[in-house]
Amino acid sequence: MSAILVINSGSSSLKYSLIDIEDENELASGLVERIGQDVSAITHTVRPDTSTEAVVTMLEATFDDERPVADHDAAFAVMLEQFAAHGPSLDEHPPAAVGHRVVHGGARFYAPTLVTADVERQIEELAVLAPLHNPANLAGIVAARAVFAAVPHVAVFDTAFHQTLPPAAYTYAIDAELAAAHRVRRYGFHGTSHQFVSEAAAAFVDRDPATLRQLVFHLGNGASVTAIDGGRSVETSMGLTPLEGLVMGTRSGDLDPAALVHLSRRAGLSIDDLDALLNTRSGLKGLAGRSDMRDILAGRDAGDDAATLAFDVYIHRLRAYAGAYIAQLGGVDVISFTAGVGENAAAVRAEAMATLGFAGVEVDRARNSARGRGIRRISTDASAVTVLVVPTNEELEIARQTARML
Incomplete structure (x- = not known):
């Protein structure tokens, strides 16, 4: 079994999902909310493995907790505790890779990208276009790379699906030199969802x-x-x-x-x-x-x-x-x-x-x-x-x- 850990890191939250990519079965998911506040809410859900007969006897189980979680590093520690306490075991289902949601990839990132120090730097630079999102996404990447240092990390950008927009669609009718200097153009968002839904719809109608x-x-x-x-x-x-x-x-x-x-x-x-x-x-x-x-x-x-x-x-x-x-x-x-x-x-x-x-x-x-x-x-x-x-x-x-x- 090959599992991929998906991380969606927000400014005050950490959402995660462990997915068996071979049969696309979600093994577990969780959410740490209100990071940095007095009390953080923690939810961890374990789902039956549909690739085995255990599905007929095992029911979905959700575990809730509340405690202070200071920052994203602490949130990752909480995530690991939840897996250890409630399963599935990351020893039995070690992630082969970690996929990260990043909101803004500008015009630079048009496909899933292997995270390196240079990619982290560019995500930070693009925070000027998404100040509420990219810094939080980057904090999650940095914390995850510290915990899962031995596996590849991949950034998946919300804007990437829209890199096929023609110039007539992405160009704003303002001073061209000013727009180019400050990267003012249409980028589009929710691209990951639009791609998933459009492909699923096509499969449904055959x-x-x-x-x-x-x-x-x-x-x-x-x-x-x-x-x-x-x-x-x-x-x-x-x-x-x-x-x-x-x-x-x-x-x-x-x-x-x-x-x-x-x-x-x-x-x-x-x-x-x-x-x-x-x-x-x-x-x-x-x-x-x-x-x-x-x-x-x-x-x-x-x-x-x-x-x-x-x-x-x-x-x-x-x-x-x-x-x-x-x-x-x-x-x-x-x-x-x-x-x-x-x-x-x-x-x-x-x-x-x-x-x-x-x-x-x-x-x-x-x-x-x-x-x-x-x-x-x-x-x-x-x-x-x-x-x-x-x-x-x-x-x-x-x-x-x-x-x-x-």
Whole structure:
């Protein structure tokens, strides 16, 4: 058995997953939250090994704990304790490699990359483009390389899938020399998820990805949509940062840049004030005071005007991007919804697709409303476009890319 340890290191969290890459079975996963705070939350889940008969008797088991965890080095020590105490044994399933999620690879990293001291330095340099993400990703890499020094470490970049964007899609219409000097262009994010979902969708409809025109809506607290032509990202809604594009939980998405100038002049907001406004006090939260789509839907059902407006703005943006991207592709064959909102909010899917009949989209109300696990079709049998719900699995995609790279 060949296991790969996948690490997703956030500013105050460490998420991990141990995956048997031969049969793509997740053996265990865990999360250390609130790193550096007074009390950190620790969760470790052990799953049955589906490659053996033990699956018929062994059930999934989750273990919770709370204690102070000072930093990412301490978080890795906690992770090792969890494996030792609850399994699976890292002696019996030693990781052959460690795959790391890194948010921003700029224009430099377009594929899974073996981590070296120079790669660490470049990830640190790119932190200027992702100050909330890359430093935390790098902290996880440094801690992991200290613990697992004898195995290769591979960085998988959220931006890499979008390196196939054509210049017309990634270029902003501002002063070209200034943009080049400061690396201002569209990079796109959620690439690992968009790649996993588009490949899974192609397999579900039994088509070669190279023959398909696809839209993938990754709708979670962060949200993006990508147009994929022949397996290649050709347009995506997030830009220089993960702020551009769709309405999100706390992020504004698209906004007239002059609005920021206006707020600076008239409301006296500083650059830091504007950054906080757009990233933490906007989106659904800014419109309705709540960032969770479940709360928005409940408020809408109860007749709350703010929640209703927030939902309508959210849907309006989804439809606008769907129409624009279908035009860019010249039509669409498959549309997929993924992530927390995309997988669970039937009302969002139904309303987002309601005006796309011109493109051949016809959603089946019963299929869309039915809950289920795994990939499922929500379009009618007569629909010219296949509409799917596809649960994303970024950890598995990172493990796959790590294995392919090695």
